[in-house]
């Protein structure tokens with residue numbers, strides 16, 4: 375039995391920025407790798423599936439919830455520290471549960487450059503590594519020098535250049551797709567010092583650009599679709615006449631502010647409403663442009679597909 379006792383029947387909508395979805399049959403927020411390991415053992419003994427959740431800012435959780443154990447890597451694993459290195463760079467160590475924006479702000483406070491883009495991304499540090507989150511020309515892979523993760527047997531350490539980072543993917547995402555276990559516990563990042571004024575100026579500038587172009591006051595999971603090679607998803611959706619489009623009054627809508635975001639107005643749409651709209655957009659864009667959009671948002675639980 376895990377030292378940490380999973381809770382039963384925990385609603386997940388509040389743990390997803392889409393603000394929809396059903397409950398987790400079991401739910402736990404571990405504090406370290408040992409607790410992660412014992413939770414996996416516990417689930418294994420009971421024959422339960424496990425889903426690792428970060429801040430839920432890239433997930434659409436099924437209305438039926440998750441019929442297994444959700445392990446949420448969040449505030450209990452949010453350590454943050456830094457150490458000067460030879461040559462003037464600084465090594466920042468972050469727990470996987472730390473908000474990625476907090477990591478970005480901390481780097482800015484230390485006058486470290488390269489993580490300014492992170493300040494506007496509402497995920498966890500673990501989720502950022504898993505997805506290789508990026509914005510405005512920066513990517514998580516640019517500064518991650520080492521990741522520690524639990525592989526189902528051991529706590530492992532791997533250098534950043536071995537992490538298989540690509541556009542919204544990583545070794546961890548690929549292992550996950552193969553049904554293998556890889557729970558990110560934290561990372562180390564190496565960043566050079568820069569001009570404090572330029573760094574805070576860039577952070578402010580990116581915040582202004584984001585606020586002007588994205589529907590940040592409405593529940594969503596950010597960009598719903600990956601950027602297709604040679605195109606922009608939002609532009610293709612707009613060209614298909616779908617900016618601001620809704621199938622019905624469920625609350626699910628293609629954002630009138632940014633066509634790349636599907637939003638959940640008033641948090642009243644069900645996950646099935648959101649997915650129905652996603653599928654509709656994919657088909658309509660394909661008919662209009664010949665490009666098949668791929669979801670960036672990850673589906674959690676059973677959608678009957």
Ligand SMILES: Cc1cc2nc3c(=O)[nH]c(=O)nc-3n(C[C@H](O)[C@H](O)[C@H](O)COP(=O)(O)OP(=O)(O)OC[C@H]3O[C@@H](n4cnc5c(N)ncnc54)[C@H](O)[C@@H]3O)c2cc1C
Pocket residue numbers: 391425426427428429430431432433447470494495496497498499500501502503504505506507508509546556557558559590594595596597672
């Ligand atoms: C308003 C808004 C703006 C956004 N802007 C951007 C942007 O500019 N750029 C961008 O890249 N993304 C953006 N996103 C999407 C999202 O914030 C990122 O994908 C983020 O990295 C997801 O992190 P998370 O902790 O929320 O992950 P979750 O949504 O919780 O999970 C995403 C995936 O990562 C896995 N995962 C999470 N944590 C771990 C862990 N510790 N170990 C193993 N697997 C894990 C989960 O199993 C899941 O498969 C935005 C989202 C919103 C709502």
